[in-house]
Structure formats: structure tokens, C-alpha cells
Amino acid sequence: MATPALQLAKVSKDFGRIIALRNIDLTIQSGEVVSILGRNGAGKTTLLNIISGVAKPSSGKVLLFGTDPSDKLNKAKLAIISHEMFLYGNLTALENLEYYGSIYNIPDPGQRIANVLADVELTHRRFDLVATFSRGMTQRLTIARALLHEPSLLLLDEPFTGLDQHAIGMLLTLLNQQKKLGKTILLTTHDLHTAKELSERYIVLDKHGIIHDGSMKETTPDEIRKKYFSTIAAEQVA
Numbered sequence: 001m002a003t004p005a006l007q008l009a010k011v012s013k014d015f016g017r018i019i020a021l022r023n024i025d026l027t028i029q030s031g032e033v034v035s036i037l038g039r040n041g042a043g044k045t046t047l048l049n050i051i052s053g054v055a056k057p058s059s060g061k062v063l064l065f066g067t068d069p070s071d072k073l074n075k076a077k078l079a080i081i082s083h084e085m086f087l088y089g090n091l092t093a094l095e096n097l098e099y100y101g102s103i104y105n106i107p108d109p110g111q112r113i114a115n116v117l118a119d120v121e122l123t124h125r126r127f128d129l130v131a132t133f134s135r136g137m138t139q140r141l142t143i144a145r146a147l148l149h150e151p152s153l154l155l156l157d158e159p160f161t162g163l164d165q166h167a168i169g170m171l172l173t174l175l176n177q178q179k180k181l182g183k184t185i186l187l188t189t190h191d192l193h194t195a196k197e198l199s200e201r202y203i204v205l206d207k208h209g210i211i212h213d214g215s216m217k218e219t220t221p222d223e224i225r226k227k228y229f230s231t232i233a234a235e236q237v238a
């Protein structure tokens, strides 16, 4: 059997007295699209940070494509879209993408950059400084930056936040394209409708860990909502 995109075994993370993640066992195969649901403070962002290697687990084991998340080879396979934009305000949109193109050694970067700029409908603003962009435009450029090097695993932390209805549709189209290309997508969202539309599997996190892991296809929005509201308010410290 092929190596899973992601394997977590008994992963826990605490910040002093706060237990952000408890005993997470999770395997995600290449090509799966999985939504992570849960209330504020349930540990969703912490989980993505551990998967991307930004944070280390307090205990347990994480394997990304069969190796440690900090493995250099993994950097090129990974895209992260989060509230941290990883963009330079004093550079233009084009300069930002050229910079990331050089970091990732992208072949024919000019064409690839033109493509991703068109994908997020920012071609006409490519010579403008990112500092002058609106929030939604900055988020769209973040998406372009994340997809530039054609990653295999997309980690998306509330990627729809700040986008207008048009841009939400644009991102859904892009993610569906990525899905068709066989990419693995792991996203957090508070929008159950979008989660249902995009993913085949969903997990629900709360302070006890993963309290549900199942197929999205055979479930109704009502059932998802029920699972969601059965969680314990994660901010309550035991």
C-alpha cells in the first residue's frame, strides 16, 4: 500500500495547563479531502501547525509522506494557507511571487506566476505593493503563493475567511481543481456547508481529541451539526 500523506500517532500538545490536543490518531491517504471541524479553541490550528512542522507535539509521532515534518523534502510538497500571509508588504504582488518562485526553484516561473495570478484574478494588480491590497486581495495572493510550487498537500486554516462571495466561489473552483489533480487537502472551517461541498471525510475535534471521524458523503448537514454541537466547549479547562 502507498505511504499515507499523513500519519499521526498519539499526538498531544499542551501549552502549560492548557491541553490543546489530546491523543490524536489520524491517517490521511494521498488524494483525500478532509475537513477539520470544532469550536473555537478545539485545537484545529494547533493540529495544522504540528503537521506543517511549525510546532512540535508535546508527545506522539507525526509522519508527513513517511518522514518527519521538518524534513527538507517536505517543504516543496506542502502548501499552507492561514491567517499568516507569508507575504512582503513592501514588494509588489509580482515580486512576492517571483521571490517564492526562486525559493522553490520553479521551472519556467514567469508562466507559472502568470497562471496563478490569473487564477486568483489579480493580474491587473500585479505591479501594486501588497501593503496597498485589501484584506480579501491579500488572501487571494496568499492562495496564489501557496499553489505556486504545485504542492501535494494543502493545509488550509479557515481559507474562506475574509473572502467575498465571488472570491469564495473562485477558491472553491481552485480547490476542486486541486482535488481532481489528486492533491491531498486538509482544511479547517466553521462553514459546515462549504465543508460538506468540498470534502469526503470530516473529523470533529474537542478537548477530548477526535470525537468523530467519518464519511461526509453518507451524512446530512443536520447530522454534522449534531456531532459538532455534541462537543464540549473546548475553552473550558478541566
Ligand SMILES: Nc1ncnc2c1ncn2[C@@H]1O[C@H](COP(=O)(O)OP(=O)(O)OP(=O)(O)O)[C@@H](O)[C@H]1O
Residues within 6 Å of the ligand: 015, 018, 019, 020, 038, 039, 040, 041, 042, 043, 044, 045, 046, 047, 234, 235
Ligand atoms: N502559542 C500558544 N500559547 C498558549 N496557548 C495556546 C497557543 N496556541 C494555542 N493555544 C491554546 O490551545 C488551544 C487550541 O487553540 P487553537 O488555536 O489550536 O484552536 P482552534 O481550534 O484553531 O480555534 P479557532 O476556531 O478559534 O481558530 C486554545 O485553548 C488556545 O488558547
Ligand SMILES: [Mg+2]
Residues within 6 Å of the ligand: 044, 045, 046, 157
Ligand atoms: Mg484556529
